[in-house]
Amino acid sequence: MFIYICKILLDNMGVSERKAKEKEELKSLILKAAQKLFLEKGIEQTSIRKIANEIEYSPGTVYFYYKDKNDILYDIHSQGFRKLSHELKVLFNVSDPMERIIALGRVYLNFAIENPDLYDLMFNMKAPMDFLNSIHQQDWNEGIGTFDVLKTTINQCMEKGYFKGHELEALSFSVWSLVHGIASLNISQRIRGVNLKEPEMMVMKSYEEFIMLLYKGKKIY
Amino acid sequence: MFIYICKILLDNMGVSERKAKEKEELKSLILKAAQKLFLEKGIEQTSIRKIANEIEYSPGTVYFYYKDKNDILYDIHSQGFRKLSHELKVLFNVSDPMERIIALGRVYLNFAIENPDLYDLMFNMKAPMDFLNSIHQQDWNEGIGTFDVLKTTINQCMEKGYFKGHELEALSFSVWSLVHGIASLNISQRIRGVNLKEPEMMVMKSYEEFIMLLYKGKKIY
DNA sequence: ATTTGTAAATGAACAATGTTCATTTACATT
DNA sequence: AATGTAAATGAACATTGTTCATTTACAAAT
Numbered sequence: 001m002f003i004y005i006c007k008i009l010l011d012n013m014g015v016s017e018r019k020a021k022e023k024e025e026l027k028s029l030i031l032k033a034a035q036k037l038f039l040e041k042g043i044e045q046t047s048i049r050k051i052a053n054e055i056e057y058s059p060g061t062v063y064f065y066y067k068d069k070n071d072i073l074y075d076i077h078s079q080g081f082r083k084l085s086h087e088l089k090v091l092f093n094v095s096d097p098m099e100r101i102i103a104l105g106r107v108y109l110n111f112a113i114e115n116p117d118l119y120d121l122m123f124n125m126k127a128p129m130d131f132l133n134s135i136h137q138q139d140w141n142e143g144i145g146t147f148d149v150l151k152t153t154i155n156q157c158m159e160k161g162y163f164k165g166h167e168l169e170a171l172s173f174s175v176w177s178l179v180h181g182i183a184s185l186n187i188s189q190r191i192r193g194v195n196l197k198e199p200e201m202m203v204m205k206s207y208e209e210f211i212m213l214l215y216k217g218k219k220i221y
Numbered sequence: 222m223f224i225y226i227c228k229i230l231l232d233n234m235g236v237s238e239r240k241a242k243e244k245e246e247l248k249s250l251i252l253k254a255a256q257k258l259f260l261e262k263g264i265e266q267t268s269i270r271k272i273a274n275e276i277e278y279s280p281g282t283v284y285f286y287y288k289d290k291n292d293i294l295y296d297i298h299s300q301g302f303r304k305l306s307h308e309l310k311v312l313f314n315v316s317d318p319m320e321r322i323i324a325l326g327r328v329y330l331n332f333a334i335e336n337p338d339l340y341d342l343m344f345n346m347k348a349p350m351d352f353l354n355s356i357h358q359q360d361w362n363e364g365i366g367t368f369d370v371l372k373t374t375i376n377q378c379m380e381k382g383y384f385k386g387h388e389l390e391a392l393s394f395s396v397w398s399l400v401h402g403i404a405s406l407n408i409s410q411r412i413r414g415v416n417l418k419e420p421e422m423m424v425m426k427s428y429e430e431f432i433m434l435l436y437k438g439k440k441i442y
Numbered sequence: 443a444t445t446t447g448t449a450a451a452t453g454a455a456c457a458a459t460g461t462t463c464a465t466t467t468a469c470a471t472t
Numbered sequence: 473a474a475t476g477t478a479a480a481t482g483a484a485c486a487t488t489g490t491t492c493a494t495t496t497a498c499a500a501a502t
Contacts, residue, residue, distance in 0.1 A: 023478095023479090026479095047458075047459060047460080048459085048460065048461085049458085049459080049460090057480075057481090058480065058481045058482060059460090059461085059481090059482080060461090060462080060463085060480070060481060060482070060483095061479075061480055061481075063460095063461070063462080064478095064479065064480075068460075068461075069460065069461090123405075123406070123409065123411060124345060124405065124409050125409070126409065126410070129409070129410045129411075129414065132414065138413075138414070139414060139416060140411070140413075140414025140415060143411055143414050143415050144414070144415055144416050147415050165433065166430055166433060167426070167430065169417060169418060169423075170423065170426040170427045170429070170430045171427070171430045173403075173406075173412075173417070173423055173426075173427040173430075174399065174403075174427040174428075174430040174431050174434075176402070176406070177399055177402030177403040177406060177427060178395070178398055178399045178402055178431075179402070180402040180405065180406055181397070181398030181399055181400070181401040181402025181403070181405065182394075182395075182398040182402075184344075184345065184401065184402065184405050185344070185394075185397070185398060185401055188344065188345050188346070188347065188350070189347070189350045190344060190350075190361070190364055191394075192359075192361075193350065193353065193359070193360060193361025193364050193365070194361060194364050194365055194368050195360060195365050196390060196394070197390060202390075202391065202394055205388070205391040205394075206391045206392070206394040206395040206398060207395075208391070209387055209388065209391045209392045209394075209395040210395050210399075212386065212387060213395075213434045213435065213437070214434065216434070216437040244449095244450090247450095268487080268488060268489080269488085269489065269490085270487085270488080270489090278451075278452090279451065279452045279453060280452090280453080280489090280490085281451070281452060281453070281454095281490090281491080281492085282450075282451055282452075284489095284490070284491080285449095285450065285451075289489075289490075290489065290490090443502100444501100444502080445500100445501080445502075446499105446500080446501075446502090447498100447499095447500080447501095448497100448498095448499090448500100449496105449497090449498090449499100450495105450496080450497080450498100451494105451495080451496070451497090452492105452493105452494080452495070452496085453492100453493105453494095453495100454491105454492095454493095454494100455490105455491085455492090455493105456489105456490085456491080456492105457488100457489095457490095458487100458488080458489090459486100459487075459488065459489105460485105460486095460487085460488100461484100461485085461486090461487105462483105462484085462485080463481105463482100463483095463484090463485105464481105464482105464483095464484105465480105465481080465482090465483100466479105466480080466481070466482100467478105467479080467480070467481085468477105468478085468479075468480090469476100469477090469478090469479100470475105470476095470477090470478100471474105471475080471476080471477100472473100472474080472475070472476095
């Protein structure tokens with residue numbers, strides 16, 4: 001009797017586990033299709049119908065796995081953060097915090113240039129934040145994590161005597177704003193229109209200018 | 222006979238002038254309705270049908286005065302730049318260029334905070350740039366004009382001995398990027414989610430940090 | 443006064459969107 | 473073989489931007 005019940009339970013577990021796994025698999029299939037369309041054809045070509053078409057399911061099925069379109073976009077956004085944080089992790093090797101913060105900015109800018117649509121989704125579009133609001137989740141953990149990397153590094157700079165008289169959080173936000181501003185103006189095509197001498201160089205050149213400013217705030221022995 | 226022809230011509234002029242005026246008037250009526258909807262209800266509530274409804278015309282009529290939706294959005298965007306440049310003009314009174322540049326940033330940030338949707342349209346949304354592309358106009362004159370105000374001021378700072386070793390255009394773009402970054406992260410709700418101590422203060426506090434950095438690049442006598 | 447020509451306004455129509463939901467299908471459990 | 477539930481369907485709804493054949497309005501010409 002006992003064994004019989006165990007068998008049932010185990011069978012049940014086995015089945016429901018498999019089902020859950022299948023469900024996860026289909027969900028990630030939807031996500032992959034969404035990412036493919038998003039990266040290949042851009043945001044406006046990424047409709048629920050086209051995603052469903054891509055994996056040969058009906059539009060309604062998508063809503064069995066995702067609450068709504070914002071839910072899907074949030075998922076793509078999260079994947080983007082995994083990708084970005086993976087690229088940033090390499091910089092743990094750089095021991096000097098001042099060198100590291102400069103490298104961080106460079107990697108960040110490269111990420112934005114290489115993945116403009118994804119960057120836009122991660123840092124500009126309303127969809128991911130609307131999704132968080134809709135599930136009553138106030139914290140944007142992806143953003144918090146990335147911002148912490150920056151804050152930690154700047155804190156280490158301060159401990160080494162840099163940025164005297166500055167406030168950690170506000171300065172960190174300043175640095176983030178600078179690189180985000182460069183990235184955004186580039187992506188939204190506001191650089192191209194402004195009649196610069198070397199538009200394609202401006203992203204990195206303006207970042208160099210900022211680094212110069214940063215270094216002027218260094219410790220004086 | 223001559224007088225008769227003149228009469229006709231004069232009459233014609235009078236009529237076509239009046240017609241042209243009426244046409245201008247209806248176009249600006251459409252624009253006003255679009256602005257109203259845009260500012261009151263946001264971008265997603267600003268559809269051509271709702272604009273047409275607002276002024277009690279049919280949807281098709283709108284297309285007689287505007288090429289497409291991007292055309293309307295570009296017009297709203299241009300009005301935004303007139304508003305912004307009007308606010309910036311007050312600062313011609315500030316004689317010290319270093320003080321002026323700091324004030325410029327403050328006014329710019331205030332504008333962004335007070336008119337978030339409009340700012341988004343002016344500096345982030347693709348619509349205005351898509352419109353320029355569609356009419357084969359490469360230069361973004363509204364942006365060029367505003368950027369020139371900044372460049373001129375920074376140039377004056379340099380003439381006074383500030384920012385030694387910096388490059389005018391790149392540094393100007395750096396400053397623009399910083400305030401734009403702060404404004405954008407604020408508008409796209411990326412500040413709120415990042416768990417700051419005083420989120421509502423961060424816009425101005427991080428700007429103060431940047432000003433501190435700027436001042437460290439000042440002339441040393 | 444009547445016809446004519448053109449500019450302006452209409453609103454139906456099209457294709458596409460996000461989303462919902464009653465219905466059907468598939469399939470493990472009884 | 474019957475049952476119950478999870479999963480998948482696809483039609484339907486309300487919107488969107490945009491087009492276009494048709495109608496309306498009205499000044500000009502006869």
